[in-house]
Amino acid sequence: MVKRLMILTLVVVLMASVVGCAKPAEPPADTGDASAPKFDGELLLGVMVPVTGSEATYGKDMENAIKIAVEEINAAGGLLGKEVKLTLGDDGCDPQMGSAAASKLVSAEVKAVLGGYCSGATIPTLKIYGDAKVPFVIIAANSTKIIEENPGWAFMINSPGYHQANAAADCHEKLGTTKLALVHQGDGFSEDLATLTKKEWESRGKQVVGFDVVNKGEQDFSSLVTKIKSSGAEGVYWTAYHADGALLIKQLRQGGFTGNIVVADGSSSVQLLEIAGQAGEGVYCTSPPVVDFLPAAKEFISKYTAAYNQQPGPYSGLAYDGTHLLADAIKRAGSTDPDAIRSALEDTKDFKTLSGTITFTPEKVLEKSNFISIKGVGGKWVLAE
Amino acid sequence: MSFREIIIQQLFNGLLLGSFYGLVALGYSMVYGIIKLLNFAHADIYMVGGFCSLSLLAFFGGTFFGNGWLGIIAAMLITMIIVGLLGVLIERIAYRPLRDAPRLSLLITALGVSMILYNSVMVITGGEYKAYKTGLGFEGFSLGSVHVTYTQAILIVAAVSLMFVLHLFITRTMYGKAMRAISMDLDCCRLMGVNVNKIIALTFFVGSALAASAGMMAGVYYGSLHFFMGFVIGIKAFTSAVIGGIGVIPGAMLGGVLLGLLESFGTQIPFIGSEWKDVFSFSILILILIFKPTGLLGKKESERM
Numbered sequence: 001m002v003k004r005l006m007i008l009t010l011v012v013v014l015m016a017s018v019v020g021c022a023k024p025a026e027p028p029a030d031t032g033d034a035s036a037p038k039f040d041g042e043l044l045l046g047v048m049v050p051v052t053g054s055e056a057t058y059g060k061d062m063e064n065a066i067k068i069a070v071e072e073i074n075a076a077g078g079l080l081g082k083e084v085k086l087t088l089g090d091d092g093c094d095p096q097m098g099s100a101a102a103s104k105l106v107s108a109e110v111k112a113v114l115g116g117y118c119s120g121a122t123i124p125t126l127k128i129y130g131d132a133k134v135p136f137v138i139i140a141a142n143s144t145k146i147i148e149e150n151p152g153w154a155f156m157i158n159s160p161g162y163h164q165a166n167a168a169a170d171c172h173e174k175l176g177t178t179k180l181a182l183v184h185q186g187d188g189f190s191e192d193l194a195t196l197t198k199k200e201w202e203s204r205g206k207q208v209v210g211f212d213v214v215n216k217g218e219q220d221f222s223s224l225v226t227k228i229k230s231s232g233a234e235g236v237y238w239t240a241y242h243a244d245g246a247l248l249i250k251q252l253r254q255g256g257f258t259g260n261i262v263v264a265d266g267s268s269s270v271q272l273l274e275i276a277g278q279a280g281e282g283v284y285c286t287s288p289p290v291v292d293f294l295p296a297a298k299e300f301i302s303k304y305t306a307a308y309n310q311q312p313g314p315y316s317g318l319a320y321d322g323t324h325l326l327a328d329a330i331k332r333a334g335s336t337d338p339d340a341i342r343s344a345l346e347d348t349k350d351f352k353t354l355s356g357t358i359t360f361t362p363e364k365v366l367e368k369s370n371f372i373s374i375k376g377v378g379g380k381w382v383l384a385e
Numbered sequence: 386m387s388f389r390e391i392i393i394q395q396l397f398n399g400l401l402l403g404s405f406y407g408l409v410a411l412g413y414s415m416v417y418g419i420i421k422l423l424n425f426a427h428a429d430i431y432m433v434g435g436f437c438s439l440s441l442l443a444f445f446g447g448t449f450f451g452n453g454w455l456g457i458i459a460a461m462l463i464t465m466i467i468v469g470l471l472g473v474l475i476e477r478i479a480y481r482p483l484r485d486a487p488r489l490s491l492l493i494t495a496l497g498v499s500m501i502l503y504n505s506v507m508v509i510t511g512g513e514y515k516a517y518k519t520g521l522g523f524e525g526f527s528l529g530s531v532h533v534t535y536t537q538a539i540l541i542v543a544a545v546s547l548m549f550v551l552h553l554f555i556t557r558t559m560y561g562k563a564m565r566a567i568s569m570d571l572d573c574c575r576l577m578g579v580n581v582n583k584i585i586a587l588t589f590f591v592g593s594a595l596a597a598s599a600g601m602m603a604g605v606y607y608g609s610l611h612f613f614m615g616f617v618i619g620i621k622a623f624t625s626a627v628i629g630g631i632g633v634i635p636g637a638m639l640g641g642v643l644l645g646l647l648e649s650f651g652t653q654i655p656f657i658g659s660e661w662k663d664v665f666s667f668s669i670l671i672l673i674l675i676f677k678p679t680g681l682l683g684k685k686e687s688e689r690m
Contacts, residue, residue: 054611056512186660212652212659217617219607220405222398223649224659229394229530230386243514243609250608254523255394256532275516275609278523 039083043336045070045326046105046134048089048098048115048125054243055093057269058117061313062139063088066114068303069323079330091125093118102128110134111336114322116154117315119143119189129153133338135329135345137322140288140315143192147363153338155345156365157322157358158288158315161189163369165196167286168237168262169204171373171384175260175284177235181210181228183248185240193239193264209233214244221248225255235260242267246275253279262286265371268314273376280376284384287374289355291317293383297354321353386530394531395649401537401606403645404544408599409622410629410637411551412592418568418632419588421488422480425495427596428619429502430472432612434597435604436506438464439517453520454539461601465594472593473586481582506612514611517604540602547598548638551591555634564588568632628670630683639681644670 047066049059070084078084087108089101098121105113106128113129116122116138123145129136130151138146142158172180180201184190191213198208209231212224225248228236236252236259238245245267252261262284263272273280291297291312300320304312326341328351333340351358359367375384386394409431416424441460442452450456479498483491525534555561563584567574575581603618604610625644629636647669651662673681 052512054512054514214659215617215663217613219603219614219618220398220402222401223395223652223662226386226391226394226398226649227653227659230391230653243611246514246516246609247607254525254532254534254537256525256527256530271514271516275514277516277518277608 039074039078040081041083042085043079043082043330044085044087044108044110046089046108046110046113046115047086048091048101048105048113048122049117049139050093050121051088051090053092053094055118055241057271058140058313058315059090059093061316062115062117062319064308065300065304065312065316065319066323068300068307069320069327073323073327079327080334080336084327089113089115091115091118091121093121095121095124098122099124099128101125106132106134111338112137112326112330112341114319114326115139116141118187119146119192120187122146123149123188126150126154135326135338135341137326137345139319139322141189143189144196145188145192147365150364152364153342154364155360157325158318158366159369159371160365161193161196162200163366164193164264164286164371165200167369167371167373168193168197168264169200171262171284171286172201172235172237172260173204175235175262177206177260179207179209179232179234181212181231181233181236182208183210183212183214183224183228183236183238183240185216185244186213187216187240189266190240190264194237197237197239214240214248216244218244219247221251222255224248225251225257228252229255229257233259235262237262237264238267239264240266242269242272243275246272246280249276249283250279260284265314268374268381270379270381273379273381276376280379283376285374285376285381286371287314287381289317289370289372290314290374290381291354292381293372293374294354300354317354321355321358325351325353325358390529390531391653393528395653396646397531397533397537399646399649400642401541401645402648403625403642404541404548405599405603405618405641406622406625406644407548407638407641408544408595408602409618410625410641411548411634412596413623413626414629414631414634414637415564415588415592417626418634419564419585420480420484420571422491422495423623424592425492425619426475426498426502427592428615428622429499429506430468430593430615431596431600431603431618432506432610432615433471433502434464434468434593434600435517435610435614436510436515436600437467437597438601439515439604439610442517442519451520452518457519457521457601457605461598464597464601468597468600469590469594472589475593476586476589481585503612503615510612512612514609517608517610519605521605536606540606544599544602547595551595552634554591560584560587624667624670628673628680630680633680633682633684636680636682643681 049062051059073084089105091098091101102125112135114137117140119141122141126149130153136154138156140158142160144161182194184194245263265287268285268287329344333344373384374381412427438460445456446452450459479494521536563579625640626637629640647666651665652659657665
């Protein structure tokens with residue numbers, strides 16, 4: 001009897017909840033506001049950046065900038081009459097998380113994807129987007145492996161590794177280095193860049209006296225510092241990320257190394273100078289176009305600081321540029337058909353952005369390098385002459 | 386740098402690295418010795434010690450202590466007490482109720498505690514690297530091209546003195562005697578009137594305080610903290626404890642210094658280089674364990690019934 005009563009109660013409760021759900025939950029959307037642009041549906045774009053893990057700072061900087069660009073696009077009437085919406089996939093700067101994020105975005109049926117910070121996390125997603133025919137504008141990741149593995153749907157708006165290898169060699173040459181030691185972290189991006197720089201440096205008739213790796217997460221580099229010092233190196237080029245780069249710089253100076261230190265774009269965070277303290281003075285960095293040094297970016301910076309109460313990060317400008325580039329391509333394509341968007345992106349010619357103009361080569365990389373040299377002075381990065 | 390200078394410098398690098406490993410390894414070894422638990426949370430205690438001292442140091446920055454050596458010593462003492470108590474708390478909440486449970490349950494609990502600790506710190510710090518700012522500079526002394534900063538020298542001295550004090554504590558006091566007795570036979574000690582719970586809590590206090598001091602020293606020396614910083618050093622400290630003979634106090638110190646030296650020289654050896662230094666040092670460690678399975682100073686232990 002008790003059992004029957006319980007079942008009965010359960011059935012009643014269930015029915016009540018079903019009826020409850022069937023009722024319209026919300027009143028129809030407010031139509032009184034005439035000033036807001038009217039949209040004919042939504043256009044969903046994916047954002048794939050790391051928002052957790054050691055590179056989370058950069059990922060959030062990029063996401064913030066993309067949001068600003070999307071607000072501008074929507075304020076100007078959206079795309080193809082539709083309101084642009086974003087959905088986030090967190091790649092965590094990790095290949096496995098990256099693949100999961102890409103699959104999530106693809107199954108959410110995004111029309112195109114913006115993002116890609118760590119090359120290691122970006123490379124395995126190329127095939128996923130390619131198979132699903134989703135155009136992918138890669139904002140920051142710039143390993144040459146991306147070019148090799150690109151099935152034709154990814155467009156890199158940051159200069160690839162070999163552009164940076166030239167910039168690094170130029171920077172060290174200017175500083176008077178002849179014997180160079182390279183240090184990387186064994187991941188896709190940093191090893192790639194170290195190898196390219198080695199080739200470039202040797203092709204200029206100079207000597208590479210060290211090619212070393214440090215393990216991610218390790219803190220003690222003192223034995224490596226001793227090795228670099230004993231190799232007679234006059235300059236060091238660190239090709240990996242800022243958290244460990246700061247430790248290396250600090251320990252190089254603590255260990256009495258007085259040569260030139262140059263770091264790659266993964267280390268262009270102010271946090272590097274903060275952690276390195278006095279050791280960060282006079283360290284050079286081959287950097288992508290940081291908005292702080294771009295005259296065209298004044299308006300963007302003030303919008304960004306007003307919205308997020310902080311300065312834009314090193315890749316915020318590129319993220320903003322990439323969003324507008326994609327919007328322009330979708331407009332020119334005149335539809336959300338993936339093939340049309342892709343060929344519109346391919347046809348991009350001298351598209352004006354904060355950091356210069358964008359024209360793609362047949363490999364879908366930038367035609368011209370966009371690297372600049374910056375220098376640590378008083379705990380801040382300033383443009384080096 | 387001449388060959389001799391390289392050797393001296395790497396010897397010094399290895400000693401400093403090894404004393405960090407040793408300090409953390411002591412905690413693994415003591416806890417294993419007394420309740421046969423691989424305390425996975427120990428590496429995270431090290432990390433918590435780093436962050437705890439950073440907050441204290443930031444607090445001292447504007448006061449009489451400052452963030453020079455005086456502030457650092459004060460912060461270290463307070464950190465050791467706070468984190469030591471955290472260790473006691475963990476033992477009381479997570480391990481004591483399971484003391485008679487199968488070893489595997491205890492092991493899983495330890496993993497759980499580890500995750501709770503580092504995830505909490507991740508949430509609090511936003512998962513970002515934190516700069517560890519002190520008033521210390523890079524001044525030091527040079528012998529030829531061997532360069533040693535005062536900070537490095539003082540840290541080695543501090544680590545070695547802590548180990549020495551611990552050694553005295555274990556060998557010369559009643560509490561130390563009780564710890565050694567419990568590690569031999571817990572039930573027998575209880576029958577003899579030893580307050581077993583108190584001594585185990587004390588073991589956790591001492592082990593955690595030592596790990597916290599190592600965490601703080603790492604912060605002072607390397608200049609940055611991260612919620613996952615315990616992972617790598619945890620593995621290496623645990624290895625040190627096993628190599629020295631787990632459960633044997635001087636073994637943990639010896640193992641730590643040995644591993645530190647192997648890593649330093651592994652980096653320098655031609656054709657092996659930095660890429661293979663872990664392979665090099667761990668291969669030697671495997672060789673040691675093949676020939677001496679109980680570790681360098683470990684004694685053969687017959688299975689207790």
